[in-house]
Amino acid sequence: MSALQKTLEDAVIFDLSQEKLRDLNAALQGLEEKTNRTEWSVLNPRGAHAIAVGVTAPVAITIDGHAGYYCAGMNDGAAITIRGNAGTGVAENMMSGSVHVKGDASQSAGATAHGGLLIIDGNAAARCGISMKGVNIVVKGNAGHMSAFMAQSGNLVICGDAGEALGDSLYEARLFVKGTVKSLGADCEVKEMTAEDKEILGSLLKQAGCTEKPEDFTRYGSARTLYHFHVDNAGAY
């Protein structure tokens, strides 16, 4: 059997204009790790919420159109592509795998995600990477205000511009922005780009298919002044 035949045989086409979203998610969540049904195509998403959430098998899923809220949420190992825009909270709480949004992503993309790679070809709205806990996010366009708010770990790469209050109340995540930053949030500051940073950034740009050069980016991180309660601030509470 040729590789092509195998792909065709194992591909599953799921048309959401004919079949129920719950059945799609049940089928995806029920996949064994070594399943041969490794290629999934979801047609007519029409902005439905919670498409392909909680997938734990290393399969490839293509969503052919615009997705609603929380698409690919809790992804753990699947490679999910959205051929359109994604609504609020795409790839929220992703553990591993990848999510690739071909269009724009709405607010809170990659929220609280622990791992994996989220690529957004267009723009990300407000709060991209809010409370991120280890995920890598590459936004090829701009990211909205309060991106990486309370980010704890991982890397956020923005090839365009960042909105207001980037990295507000940041713990430990690396933020890389090529364009302008409207303003930095509390406790976020410019950091020196180390050799390690450059290597991480270069690798992420390569994985995302970007041609940008790491040296054109500025690295931001936590000034670590909000880590502990400071008695001088007592009057503020």
Added chain:
Amino acid sequence: MCGIAGLFLKNARLEPELGRLLSGMLGVLTDRGPDSAGFAIYGQGAPGHRKLTLRAKGGFAYQALAAGLGVACVEHDDHAVISFPTAREAEVRAALAKHPEITIVAAGERMELFKGTGLPADVAKRFGLASMSGSHAIGHTRMATESAITTEGAHPFSTGADQCLVHNGSLSNHNDVRRTLMREGIEFATQNDTEVAAGFLSYQLREGKKLDEALHNALDKLDGFYTFVVGTENGFGVLRDPVACKPAVMAETDDYVAFGSEYRALADLPGIESAKLFEPEPGQVYFWERAA
């Protein structure tokens, strides 16, 4: 939560479809607001004529009232639209004031406004939205938070001729702003926060501000979470609060500009596959106006 739908046509050929398209959009937004719904539609107006949308308890004898007043009358469930030469407005309003069972919901040359409690699809059906035509319309599906589930609390709100507003969110300083506006002579019928936003815009317009200026001023004076969609006789505007708490998706083609709380509400519009889709930026005023 709440859902908002708005449709502003650039291509007059779509005008007979306006009600049907908006009706579909509101139905999809039931998930965001199942307790009540309403819409304002800008249809044909006759120059020099006034339209009043009235509401009364079901079974009210609108036709008898209209015959007595000598005005044209079209009934839509418990609402009715009466029209008459603008010069008669004071006289007609004085006559209506003798009927405390009647509420004047809206006034204008073109705007008609309908709202009620129940599922959005049922509300749209009761008023016959699907067969209405016009140049633009905005609608709302409500999940009540700041005030009770009543017809009065449903959106849109109108406090000026051909002006209306729908709102997703909640305002935190509405009592303060209401008191200020009442001193300026703006009247309020409810304790609802959205009515205050509508009153604020009406006040600004009354003071000679353009709609986009009025929306800019709203950014300064109104505190809270909001996505507003406003309608005027020839225009349609959108404003999100600077934090952008509430969702908004817009679609623009050569034929229309459409607003939806979510993309789902836009999915059935003609030519949506090739529309320019975008989320309105927070704190930025968007406005479309028909050439006179």
